[in-house]
Amino acid sequence: MENPLQKRFAPAEIAEAEAFIDTNPEAPLDPRIERLVNDLIGRVADKWTLLVLELLEERGTLRFTRIAEQVEGISQKMLTQTLRQMERDGLVIRTVHPVVPPRVEYALTPLGNSLSAAFCGVWVWAERNLEAVEEARRRFDTRD
Amino acid sequence: MENPLQKRFAPAEIAEAEAFIDTNPEAPLDPRIERLVNDLIGRVADKWTLLVLELLEERGTLRFTRIAEQVEGISQKMLTQTLRQMERDGLVIRTVHPVVPPRVEYALTPLGNSLSAAFCGVWVWAERNLEAVEEARRRFDTRD
DNA sequence: TGCCATACGCACCAAGAGGTGAGAAATGGA
DNA sequence: TCCATTTCTCACCTCTTGGTGCGTATGGCA
Numbered sequence: 001m002e003n004p005l006q007k008r009f010a011p012a013e014i015a016e017a018e019a020f021i022d023t024n025p026e027a028p029l030d031p032r033i034e035r036l037v038n039d040l041i042g043r044v045a046d047k048w049t050l051l052v053l054e055l056l057e058e059r060g061t062l063r064f065t066r067i068a069e070q071v072e073g074i075s076q077k078m079l080t081q082t083l084r085q086m087e088r089d090g091l092v093i094r095t096v097h098p099v100v101p102p103r104v105e106y107a108l109t110p111l112g113n114s115l116s117a118a119f120c121g122v123w124v125w126a127e128r129n130l131e132a133v134e135e136a137r138r139r140f141d142t143r144d
Numbered sequence: 145m146e147n148p149l150q151k152r153f154a155p156a157e158i159a160e161a162e163a164f165i166d167t168n169p170e171a172p173l174d175p176r177i178e179r180l181v182n183d184l185i186g187r188v189a190d191k192w193t194l195l196v197l198e199l200l201e202e203r204g205t206l207r208f209t210r211i212a213e214q215v216e217g218i219s220q221k222m223l224t225q226t227l228r229q230m231e232r233d234g235l236v237i238r239t240v241h242p243v244v245p246p247r248v249e250y251a252l253t254p255l256g257n258s259l260s261a262a263f264c265g266v267w268v269w270a271e272r273n274l275e276a277v278e279e280a281r282r283r284f285d286t287r288d
Numbered sequence: 289t290g291c292c293a294t295a296c297g298c299a300c301c302a303a304g305a306g307g308t309g310a311g312a313a314a315t316g317g318a
Numbered sequence: 319t320c321c322a323t324t325t326c327t328c329a330c331c332t333c334t335t336g337g338t339g340c341g342t343a344t345g346g347c348a
Contacts, residue, residue, distance in 0.1 A: 037267070037270045037271055037274060038191075038195060040270045040274060040277060041191070041194060041266065041267070041270055044266075044270070045190075045191065045194060045266075046189075047182075047186040050189060087284065088280065088281055088284040089280055090283075090284075111277070114273065115266075115269055115273070118265040118266045118268070118269035119265070120265070121263070121264070121266075122185070122188075122189075122259075122262045122265075122266065124262070125258060125259055125262035126181045126184045126188070127181055129255060129259070130180055130181060130184060132255055133184060133233050133234055136232065136233055136234025136255070137233060140231065140232040140234075141232070
């Protein structure tokens, strides 16, 4: 214990950790941009948004009740809210046909399609690693 | 009136919509798998999880307080919760050094790294389309 | 006459997410 | 002796999220 730090931390570990941090210095990102991106991700990475996005991507144009049927577990209120949000963000177009009873159709915009494509990798990951995650959970849950 | 629907809706629109749906028939996915994937997406597409994932990806190993400093706005409680969840899902490894005061380090597992890579496309999309989304919102907000 | 279908808006309420502040545990330093 | 440090857990409280049910417009239909 010639070094007082040895009493508190393992020096090798400290050195290792700090070396690692040094090799990965702070990225020179504009914090303003980063905040906006984080915000946007927070909006877009919503569970219902993701599910509706995927559904519209694979089915094309759908009307309100059709979406409600296919997105299992979503309430009418949440679906309305989600679609409004997506419309505001420019991800879907909402077409109202002035007929009785009302007929409203939703479809992805090119922006929505590009977002869906961007999420494609995540879906693939989820499918591919589902088993690994479940096993990790089992291992975590069955120990101390 | 061979089809009673014609009385209530514009036939051309119906035909168009149904043709569209026909070209995109139901995907033959196992609903059990799909439910699991949706569930996993719901877990993983959490705001804090995403931010922590990205941070660990670009900085490597970090200890608790470092993460708390860098992920702006996260509370201690949420950070603990998020890290536990990620550990349970096999996305991060948690290393406790039995020293005083405690030193706990977090790093991504290979699984975590692969998820981060899968989300890469989404980050790029967000950066690239930030402007488009903001403009869509302005347009939406300033009309009727 | 009265009911149905469709896509909502609104109001009310329960459940859960998340913030805050306290405390715990071990030890070197003032 | 007492404090600072670090990574939490726990209890309490607030605020948001989301579910449920009701209302609405309108024209065809039994």
